[in-house]
Every structure is written in structure tokens, then in C-alpha cells.
Amino acid sequence: MARAATTSDAFNAIAEPQRRDILVLLRTGERPVTDVAQVLGMSQSQASKHLRVLREVGLVRVRGAGKQRLYGLDARGLRPVHEWTGGFERFWNERFDRLDAYVQDLEQARQEE
Template sequence: MSRPVASADVFVAIADPTRRALLDLLRIGEQPVKQLAEPFAMSLPAISQHLQILCEADLVQVRKAGRQRLYRLNPEPLKQISNWIADYEQFWQEKLDALGNYLEENSCSD
């Protein structure tokens, strides 16, 4: 069984703060790379590399409009992560509820 390329891994893609910030910017809507690069103190090629990783992870989709490339958010892979994390949230909530019950039952009375 072959493993996907690491850069195609959604977790790897969102691990970087710059890429998370790019995703936040794309929530507003489709944007060209120059507009996406404005808030960052890095070169356009560096931003393009980050966008390429996001594209490989299917978090961002790109289309050409004339000479521009327009990037837009694809939130579906993030929903999959959210669903996966929800199972762990349920697990920890059950553990915290059990701890709370234990502490209430075994509290020291003065």
C-alpha cells in the first residue's frame, strides 16, 4: 500500500502558520497570489510554494483567468479533520465527566 506524498497530507499542510494564515485569507473569497502575499514579509515565490502545498493537499483550488492564477479555499478536507477530532473531543469529555463525578463522590468534608 503506497503512502501519499507528505505535502499532500492535510495535517502537514496546516502545520505551518503561514499556510494557516493563507487559508484564513481565502475564507474571504478567491484571490490572486499578489493579493494573498501582501500581508506577508516574504517573496512571491515563497508564497507560491505555500500555495502549492495547500493545492497538493486539496485545501486550495486554482484557476487561470487570463495571466492570473486565482486561488480559492476548498474547505472539505478541513471538515474531514473536524469530524476526526470530534471523536477525540467526545472521548475527553467522557473522561472529564468521569473525573468530575469521582471528585464529587470522594470529596473531603471539613
């Protein structure tokens, strides 16, 4: 089995830095593909492909505006990610005091030998 599809999930979709950049850019408002590509310094086809992935996961919405297609943010899919990581909030503080203490104990024990 290979790695899960990037379109399987918001977790997979945002694993790619360029897609994260796109999402951040879209916070400023809707943009056509060309804009995204130019602002973020990627090729048009790359931008289009990344936007497709984001669309398939539902992080982005499109609407036609004349010749253009305007991509807009739909951040709701990021909420589960935020909440999942939030479940570790107390561990990245508290829990680590113990590990640090443990390491200090080790070093102290070593010195006392």
C-alpha cells in the same frame, strides 16, 4: 525515514501556521498570489510555494484570470480532520474530570501521611 511530505495529507499541510493563515484568508474569496503574500506579509515565492502545497493536497484550486492566477478555497479536505478530532470531543470534557479527581486524590493522600 524522514517526516512525511507536507503534500501527503491535509493533516500535514495544515501543520504549517502560514498555510493555515492562507486558508483563513481565502475564506473571504479568491485571491491572486500577490495579494496573499502582501496581506499575510510573506514573500511572493513563499506564498507561491505554500499555495502549491495546498493545491497538491486539494485544499485550494487555481484558475487563470488573465495574467493572474486566482486561488480559491476548497475546504472539503478539512472535513476529515474535523471529524477525526471530533472523535475526541467527549474526552476533552468528561474524561478529564476523572484525571483531575485522580490528581486530587493523590494530593489528599499526601496530606494525610
